Amino acid sequence: MAKPVSIEVWNPNGKYRVVSTKPMPGARWINLLIEQDCRVEICTQKKTILSVDDIIALIGDHCDGVIGQLTEDWGETLFSALSRAGGKAFSNMAVGYNNVDVNAANKYGVAVGNTPGVLTETTAELAASLSVAAARRIVEADEFMRAGLYDGWLPHLFVGNLLKGQTVGVIGAGRIGSAYARMMVEGFKMNLIYYDLYQATRLEKFVTAYGAFLKANGEQPVTWKRASSMDEVLREADVISLHPVLDKTTYHLINKESLATMKKEAILVNCSRGPVVDEVALVAHLKENPMFRVGLDVFEDEPFMKPGLSDMKNAIVVPHIASASKWTREGMATLAALNVLGKIKGYPIWSDPNRVEPFLNENAPPPAACPSIVNAKALGLPVSKL
Ligand SMILES: NC(=O)c1ccc[n+]([C@@H]2O[C@H](COP(=O)([O-])OP(=O)(O)OC[C@H]3O[C@@H](n4cnc5c(N)ncnc54)[C@H](O)[C@@H]3O)[C@@H](O)[C@H]2O)c1
Numbered sequence: 519m520a521k522p523v524s525i526e527v528w529n530p531n532g533k534y535r536v537v538s539t540k541p542m543p544g545a546r547w548i549n550l551l552i553e554q555d556c557r558v559e560i561c562t563q564k565k566t567i568l569s570v571d572d573i574i575a576l577i578g579d580h581c582d583g584v585i586g587q588l589t590e591d592w593g594e595t596l597f598s599a600l601s602r603a604g605g606k607a608f609s610n611m612a613v614g615y616n617n618v619d620v621n622a623a624n625k626y627g628v629a630v631g632n633t634p635g636v637l638t639e640t641t642a643e644l645a646a647s648l649s650v651a652a653a654r655r656i657v658e659a660d661e662f663m664r665a666g667l668y669d670g671w672l673p674h675l676f677v678g679n680l681l682k683g684q685t686v687g688v689i690g691a692g693r694i695g696s697a698y699a700r701m702m703v704e705g706f707k708m709n710l711i712y713y714d715l716y717q718a719t720r721l722e723k724f725v726t727a728y729g730a731f732l733k734a735n736g737e738q739p740v741t742w743k744r745a746s747s748m749d750e751v752l753r754e755a756d757v758i759s760l761h762p763v764l765d766k767t768t769y770h771l772i773n774k775e776s777l778a779t780m781k782k783e784a785i786l787v788n789c790s791r792g793p794v795v796d797e798v799a800l801v802a803h804l805k806e807n808p809m810f811r812v813g814l815d816v817f818e819d820e821p822f823m824k825p826g827l828s829d830m831k832n833a834i835v836v837p838h839i840a841s842a843s844k845w846t847r848e849g850m851a852t853l854a855a856l857n858v859l860g861k862i863k864g865y866p867i868w869s870d871p872n873r874v875e876p877f878l879n880e881n882a883p884p885p886a887a888c889p890s891i892v893n894a895k896a897l898g899l900p901v902s903k904l
């Protein structure tokens with residue numbers, strides 16, 4: 519068994535034992551736990567991805583709750599270990615929880631938390647950055663400069679695409695997809711086409727109102743369309759950004775066939791989860807279509823890239839940093855800690871997991887509720903009246 523050796527302990531005499539599998543940004547999350555009589559143990563082992571055995575060792579014989587990471591495999595083995603140790607709560611420090619077997623958690627009566635909302639704008643901003651960087655070939659141009667190759671302005675040097683007036687396509691227009699769509703529509707005056715299982719009413723209203731505003735000011739109005747199929751988005755959009763959850767319905771949503779449907783000079787951005795894209799098919803497509811560009815924050819076999827991807831000039835790759843702003847990461851840590859704390863203290867579940875601001879206000883104590891528990895219904899947990 520690979521036993522984690524290095525642990526930092528806060529408030530050693532606290533009544534409840536809460537384990538965090540990683541150090542997390544900020545101090546508020548630690549203080550909030552300590553103030554409520556928790557002993558906080560943080561694994562500081564220099565190993566990026568902890569194994570199931572590592573985490574079993576961390577849980578030990580007695581543990582009330584765990585704050586974990588999206589790189590960890592939270593299935594039957596860990597939930598049974600946590601339950602044996604008396605644990606009631608687990609929270610991912612992430613909104614996506616495809617690394618968690620929620621059915622296994624239900625079986626052991628463990629509440630599973632996530633951290634929606636606090637990362638919406640930060641993640642959308644990275645998707646927008648990748649879109650612009652790909653359209654204007656910023657990374658290629660930067661490498662060219664650093665290599666000392668620039669010897670004067672040229673009419674053809676790093677010519678890219680103008681976004682204004684083009685169509686942005688969003689697949690998965692939930693919190694992040696809608697925020698990204700608004701940025702691209704408002705910032706670059708792009709038209710919108712989106713595909714989601716549900717209607718994005720607020721997004722549609724926003725684009726309608728912005729289009730009317732532009733028209734009233736003598737500018738070309740922007741438009742929106744809800745596509746009836748994903749293929750419609752792939753055929754029509756110039757820039758396509760992926761923002762669905764990862765589940766059985768979205769695994770390899772983008773594959774050889776769907777790539778072939780896209781425009782030859784399209785831009786594809788992925789800030790959702792790696793397996794939404796068949797990365798082998800993507801590498802082949804990038805090779806055959808040099809004008810097709812991608813911006814990727816996530817990869818099918820993280821931390822690895824499929825062979826050939828890193829050689830492609832038409833690919834921008836960054837290491838899963840879409841939510842990496844200071845405010846957001848500190849907020850994610852706070853929400854994850856409050857999910858675990860809330861369950862330990864027997865608090866009810868916050869009624870609207872999208873409205874997390876009251877938990878993030880540094881100047882006031884957080885509400886006595888768990889901000890976001892994804893299996894609240896299955897466990898029959900009471901909902902807060904606040
Ligand atoms: N790269 C990062 O660092 C990063 C950061 C935050 C979130 N994410 C990922 O982004 C995902 C979305 O986050 P969110 O907060 O916007 O979630 P959300 O639940 O608000 O949005 C997801 C949307 O996907 C839609 N959807 C589900 N299945 C679909 C399908 N088959 N086709 C089309 N749409 C479908 C849903 O209806 C929903 O509107 C997370 O689950 C996570 O995996 C990644």
Ligand SMILES: O=C(O)[C@H](O)CO
Binds near residue numbers: 588611612613637841
């Ligand atoms: O799902 C998430 O929250 C991200 O992947 C990390 O912020």
